[in-house]
Amino acid sequence: MYEGAVQDLIDELGRLPGVGPKSAQRIAFHLLAADxxxxxxxxxxxxxxxxxxxxCEICGNVSEETQCRICRDPRRDLALICVVEEAKxxxxxxxxxxxxxxxHVLGGAISPIEGIGPDELRIRELMQRLASxxxxxxxxxxxxxxxxxxxxxxxxxxxxxxxxxxxRLASGLPVGGDLEYADEVTLGRAFEGRRSIDD
Amino acid sequence: xxxxxxxxxxxxSYQQAEVELTPGVTAFVGPNGHGKTNLVEAIHYTATxxxxxxxxxxxxxxxxxxxxxxxxxxxxxxxRDVVVELExxxxxxxxxxxxxxxxxxxxxxxxLLRTVLFAPEDLALVKGDPSERRRFLDELLTxxxxxxxxVRQDYDRVLKQRNSLxxxxxxxxxxxxxxxxxxxxxxxxxxxxxxxRTGAELLATRLELLESLRPLVSxxxxxxxxxxxxxxxEYKSSVPxxxxxxxxxxxxxxLLAAVRDKRQDELDRGVSLVxxxxxxVLLGLGDLxxxxxxxxxxxxxxxxxxxxxxxxxxxxxxxxxxxxxxxVFAELDAQRRDRLAELVAPARQVLxxxxxxxxxPGELSGVRFAVGDGLVSRA
Numbered sequence: 001m002y003e004g005a006v007q008d009l010i011d012e013l014g015r016l017p018g019v020g021p022k023s024a025q026r027i028a029f030h031l032l033a034a035d036x037x038x039x040x041x042x043x044x045x046x047x048x049x050x051x052x053x054x055x056c057e058i059c060g061n062v063s064e065e066t067q068c069r070i071c072r073d074p075r076r077d078l079a080l081i082c083v084v085e086e087a088k089x090x091x092x093x094x095x096x097x098x099x100x101x102x103x104h105v106l107g108g109a110i111s112p113i114e115g116i117g118p119d120e121l122r123i124r125e126l127m128q129r130l131a132s133x134x135x136x137x138x139x140x141x142x143x144x145x146x147x148x149x150x151x152x153x154x155x156x157x158x159x160x161x162x163x164x165x166x167x168r169l170a171s172g173l174p175v176g177g178d179l180e181y182a183d184e185v186t187l188g189r190a191f192e193g194r195r196s197i198d199d
Numbered sequence: 200x201x202x203x204x205x206x207x208x209x210x211x212s213y214q215q216a217e218v219e220l221t222p223g224v225t226a227f228v229g230p231n232g233h234g235k236t237n238l239v240e241a242i243h244y245t246a247t248x249x250x251x252x253x254x255x256x257x258x259x260x261x262x263x264x265x266x267x268x269x270x271x272x273x274x275x276x277x278x279r280d281v282v283v284e285l286e287x288x289x290x291x292x293x294x295x296x297x298x299x300x301x302x303x304x305x306x307x308x309x310x311l312l313r314t315v316l317f318a319p320e321d322l323a324l325v326k327g328d329p330s331e332r333r334r335f336l337d338e339l340l341t342x343x344x345x346x347x348x349x350v351r352q353d354y355d356r357v358l359k360q361r362n363s364l365x366x367x368x369x370x371x372x373x374x375x376x377x378x379x380x381x382x383x384x385x386x387x388x389x390x391x392x393x394x395x396r397t398g399a400e401l402l403a404t405r406l407e408l409l410e411s412l413r414p415l416v417s418x419x420x421x422x423x424x425x426x427x428x429x430x431x432x433e434y435k436s437s438v439p440x441x442x443x444x445x446x447x448x449x450x451x452x453x454l455l456a457a458v459r460d461k462r463q464d465e466l467d468r469g470v471s472l473v474x475x476x477x478x479x480v481l482l483g484l485g486d487l488x489x490x491x492x493x494x495x496x497x498x499x500x501x502x503x504x505x506x507x508x509x510x511x512x513x514x515x516x517x518x519x520x521x522x523x524x525x526x527v528f529a530e531l532d533a534q535r536r537d538r539l540a541e542l543v544a545p546a547r548q549v550l551x552x553x554x555x556x557x558x559x560p561g562e563l564s565g566v567r568f569a570v571g572d573g574l575v576s577r578a
Binding site for chain 2: 113115118147153184
């Protein structure tokens with residue numbers, strides 16, 4: 001145990017995800033040795049992130065304004081909505097530069113063990129967005145695990161009767177990988193989702 | 200295949216142990232409580248990633264140690280050497296290495312070593328709860344098709360999620376919060392279809408396994424009991440099944456229909472009532488069920504027949520499994536003991552444990568190790 005502030009810092013850092021007691025100690029001593037301006041800057045952004053960052057009123061993505069960059073962008077296709085679990089999934093899909101529609105961040109996936117049902121997710125907000133009739137296709141991009149699949153199934157049962165085109169991201173082999181390294185579940189899915197080669 | 204060496208670090212009573220093994224029969228002899236079973240338990244763990252004695256990993260780690268390491272060197276059916284190292288970390292993820300390279304999941308080692316273990320606990324296969332027989336089937340499934348480990352994990356996860364949902368809906372209803380209950384139940388159908396999908400896959404492979412096992416068990420029983428009796432197996436599902444229903448799609452439909460049928464019961468009790476987790480295998484001798492009617496000796500014959508059938512089945516798949524006979528001879532009468540010894544003697548590798556040397560039948564004279572006070576030495 002260290003004295004006062006140092007131990008407080010180690011304890012706080014240790015509560016962050018992915019940081020164990022050893023790493024917390026290392027970061028604490030790094031900060032102690034660092035330039036005061038650097039530390040002030042870090043402290044400043046930590047406070048800012050809580051003060052400034054809001055969630056987009058349309059899609060639920062992190063944003064500094066009431067609407068996020070993507071929802072404000074007039075070049076985006078209003079007919080398409082891609083539904084994801086977390087804001088970090090938006091960033092991942094944006095990196096592909098393939099998708100030109102807008103997003104909807106649910107804030108998680110259905111998981112009764114953790115007490116998360118449809119009411120805990122931003123599903124009501126999604127339904128409100130659909131009311132205007134502009135949207136024609138919903139792409140379900142929840143994680144390809146049990147909870148993500150359950151969420152996708154739930155949403156598709158909710159959305160299909162509304163006459164929307166509902167699609168799910170394909171799952172299969174990673175591009176540039178070797179077949180032999182694929183695990184059996186992925187390979188099995190890839191078999192199920194195989195398609196014929198057209199010229 | 201056979202095991203050429205076993206190395207243990209902080210596993211059960213062993214701080215450290217190294218044992219070199221050869222094909223043929225090897226017997227570990229020593230007083231009870233000195234660690235004979237721990238050796239074969241480690242080998243069986245490498246094959247199944249589970250212990251035949253305990254349900255969790257914690258007791259496998261030596262008291263005071265934080266993790267245990269089991270290193271098993273295997274020569275497979277193509278005469279290639281494979282080294283499997285398992286690090287058992289109770290409460291955390293276990294880790295595995297194959298030929299010194301780490302693998303992403305311990306599950307990857309399944310299939311490299313196959314074992315069939317006979318133990319005093321086997322009597323529970325005949326006399327015990329349905330869970331014993333389900334475990335028998337599923338363990339054998341995983342040995343034959345390692346992919347099934349993933350399916351079983353998925354099924355268990357779906358079941359846990361679904362039970363959570365049913366329970367919280369039940370709580371909400373009891374507290375008269377009907378809107379909360381309705382909210383939770385809206386997702387129930389999603390979990391129904393997940394249960395049907397993963398459950399049907401498990402059910403289909405179990406039914407298929409039972410078909411292949413049936414003649415072998417009946418043959419095994421005749422061999423052990425010298426043709427006295429007519430051992431039968433029948434899968435008893437919690438889902439009403441038509442005869443001949445085998446495909447995954449048909450089974451998924453039947454499961455879904457059964458789930459809908461039991462809806463009210465499930466809501467009242469807050470737990471999933473249909474699916475492979477409620478199934479059983481009925482063991483019968485002639486027209487009577489073995490449980491409750493078979494004598495102690497007949498029950499033992501049946502248990503041995505189930506294990507012998509597993510061995511035959513795995514052998515027919517290619518890759519003869521290692522046979523492990525953990526303290527079984529002391530449990531058997533002289534006749535069954537001799538019959539079993541005769542039947543297993545020709546196997547590629549047989550590992551036997553016994554408290555006294557006299558318990559090991561003459562047919563199984565081979566290499567002998569003395570086990571005492573945490574030391575294993577060639578006798």
